[in-house]
Amino acid sequence: xxxxxxxxxxxxxxxxxxxxxxxxxxxxxxxxxxxxxxxxxxxxxxxxxxxxxxxxxxxxxxxxxxxxxxxxxxxxxxxxxxxxxxxxxxxxxxxxxxxxxxxxxxxxxxxx
Amino acid sequence: xxxxxxxxxxxxxxxxxxxxxxxxxxxxxxxxxxxxxxxxxxxxxxxxxxxxxxxxxxxxxxxxxxxxxxxxxxxxxxxxxxxxxxxxxxxxxxxxxxxxxxxxxxxxxxxx
Numbered sequence: 141x142x143x144x145x146x147x148x149x150x151x152x153x154x155x156x157x158x159x160x161x162x163x164x165x166x167x168x169x170x171x172x173x174x175x176x177x178x179x180x181x182x183x184x185x186x187x188x189x190x191x192x193x194x195x196x197x198x199x200x201x202x203x204x205x206x207x208x209x210x211x212x213x214x215x216x217x218x219x220x221x222x223x224x225x226x227x228x229x230x231x232x233x234x235x236x237x238x239x240x241x242x243x244x245x246x247x248x249x250x251x252x
Numbered sequence: 253x254x255x256x257x258x259x260x261x262x263x264x265x266x267x268x269x270x271x272x273x274x275x276x277x278x279x280x281x282x283x284x285x286x287x288x289x290x291x292x293x294x295x296x297x298x299x300x301x302x303x304x305x306x307x308x309x310x311x312x313x314x315x316x317x318x319x320x321x322x323x324x325x326x327x328x329x330x331x332x333x334x335x336x337x338x339x340x341x342x343x344x345x346x347x348x349x350x351x352x353x354x355x356x357x358x359x360x361x362x363x364x
Contacts, residue, residue, distance in 0.1 A: 185354075188351060239300060243294035243295040
């Protein structure tokens with residue numbers, strides 16, 4: 141099976157812009173989770189989707205949003221970008237939820 | 253926060269030696285997982301241990317879980333240069349909702 145793919149791999153945006161990141165899970169996986177990784181805060185949970193429904197959300201402002209499509213592909217959107225949003229954004233998929241998540245390579249977002 | 257705390261933050265060993273890292277957490281868990289990350293890339297799932305298990309093995313990896321002390325350890329035996337990576341523990345706790353909470357990680361350097 142193909143692994144989790146994330147596009148784009150690298151992105152440079154300017155403060156105030158918005159960005160959309162995409163994640164394609166492993167075929168058959170219905171759960172997709174998103175994480176933000178920064179040197180200062182480490183790995184932080186953003187949200188998790190299962191069968192197009194958001195099941196849980198982390199402690200991030202409303203500028204961070206996501207969705208999942210019927211084919212399990214997921215997107216996350218960050219509006220009104222701030223410098224502090226610069227991070228590696230990781231997507232992970234699994235069959236049901238929290239057991240053994242498969243991570244994609246990440247999207248490195250730089251906000252200038 | 254129920255984030256796991258990992259110790260040590262960094263570890264440097266010679267090839268062939270064993271590497272041990274520890275993870276402590278704050279609340280009762282359903283399971284604890286260990287992941288490896290190479291050079292800011294996506295994470296790779298190593299092993300999952302459930303709250304009713306005390307020890308698990310996978311190849312050169314040995315994980316222990318002590319729920320009375322709320323701690324876990326990961327032992328890598330006969331380390332190789334390819335084991336150079338950051339290692340993270342992640343906890344699944346009912347009190348934390350439907351998400352994984354990651355520790356800060358241990359950076360392991362295996363010198364040839």
